[in-house]
Amino acid sequence: MSGATDDHSSAGAIDLRSDTVTRPTAAMLEAMRTAPLGDDSRDGDPTVVRLERLAAAMVGKEAALFVPSGTMGNLLAVLAHVRPGHDVLVDPLAHLATSEIAGLVGVAGVVPRSVASRAGCYDLAALAAALATAPAGRVGAGLVWLETSHNGAGGRVVPVDHVGEVGAMARRRGVPVHLDGARLFNAAVALGVPAATIAAPVDSVMVCVSKGLSAPVGSLLAGSVAFVARARALRRMLGGAMRQAGVIAAAGLVALETMIDRLAQDHAVARRLAAGLAGLEKTLVDPATVETNMLRLDVSRTRHDAEAWAAALARHGILVQASGAAQLRLVTHRHIDPAAADRVIAAFAAAA
Ligand SMILES: Cc1ncc(COP(=O)(O)O)c(C=O)c1O
The missing domain is CATH 3.40.640.10 (Type I PLP-dependent aspartate aminotransferase-like (Major domain))
Known part of the structure; x- marks a missing residue:
């Protein structure tokens, strides 16, 4: 997994569905x-x-x-x-x-x-x-x-x-x-x-x-x-x-x-994601509202609904959670580093 910080993260997708996917250290x-x-x-x-x-x-x-x-x-x-x-x-x-x-x-x-x-x-x-x-x-x-x-x-x-x-x-x-x-x-x-x-x-x-x-x-x-x-x-x-x-x-x-102090890193990665995604399409997210490790993206003014976005991103190896037709939830955590965030932004640009 991109952004893994120790030996017990799983190989494969960039998994932003939840911070519950974090592996024990x-x-x-x-x-x-x-x-x-x-x-x-x-x-x-x-x-x-x-x-x-x-x-x-x-x-x-x-x-x-x-x-x-x-x-x-x-x-x-x-x-x-x-x-x-x-x-x-x-x-x-x-x-x-x-x-x-x-x-x-x-x-x-x-x-x-x-x-x-x-x-x-x-x-x-x-x-x-x-x-x-x-x-x-x-x-x-x-x-x-x-x-x-x-x-x-x-x-x-x-x-x-x-x-x-x-x-x-x-x-x-x-x-x-x-x-x-x-x-x-x-x-x-x-x-x-x-x-x-x-x-x-x-x-x-x-x-x-x-x-x-x-x-x-x-x-x-x-x-x-x-x-x-x-x-x-x-x-x-x-x-x-x-x-x-x-x-x-x-x-x-x-x-x-x-493990508490390092949560600040997850928050910084979430802000990086928000800035990059708002740069692509400002109606997706207001970076000022991203205070911790979570983004809820409003996809209602894009050409795809949330399920279509999730499926398109999955083809790029990025897992996100659709929440209703209009919203995607992305959660940052220990296995998502800044380079992984940049890959996510690039995948959004490609999927758009
Ligand atoms: C705010 C909040 N409360 C409670 C829970 C429930 O926790 P658990 O999944 O451990 O039952 C969750 C799970 O995501 C949550 O986000």
Whole structure:
């Protein structure tokens, strides 16, 4: 693969479909081989305990729980915070609303209620109204949802002040706030602040080590000791209690300890892509909106729809994700270097 930075990236295409395609580093594989292990759901796994403590400290919460996926972490947050029949106030472009709705409704029995938002930030007047009222026949808000960096908004970063304002508004109404921080560390690097600063106003936060941080598996759900104890019991209920989970937690530790600062490189490659693609066709993307490792290209004013673009680029060995008819998602990561970005720009020019 072009742009590979160590020996465990796969050969072949330039894969921009997601940062989840990142392979574990050599240091992760070595840590996995040598990690002290136990039975996490019987009497504890020391490597999982280390990862949970480190993650909790990094996001500024009392405790954390290691879970197999971001989806499970978010679902556990809903189950732990919200009683069935209540609403989750959510930005309609949040990953919860676009991709996790079946678990929210089908497993948690919780109702999504959309609140007007832009680039991951709520219209605060609309949020205040949603917190103050319940639609006819509904119980009312049980949770407010935030996401940063914001996948559906093209990796946009929610300003720290906005998280604070949302937290304060919800607290006044006695409603908890959960932050989907699948890419919280990208947001922290982009803002130049600790992840804990962003997460300070929220009650719980989920972070993934399996995305741009390159660990093969895993996410962490953090919050108060009482919240995490409840989530731990619910994780068992969902079948998410694991055994020698230190094997994968070991890679997560390397991710948190060594892989965060380099996310700035992924952001620089994303900006390079945005500048090059906007140079070809300015309606594709506004480079000023590319804040982290993601681009959402608007192909509606080109001659191809998104599927046709994806197919044409695949013929050049470049994999991108079509999102509806009008949008392509490109995600940069450890295996995409500046030279790979330049090949992508050249392929777009050729495919146009
Ligand atoms: C913002 C966001 N939240 C949650 C998830 C779910 O994570 P997972 O794929 O580990 O279930 C994703 C996955 O891409 C995501 O982008």
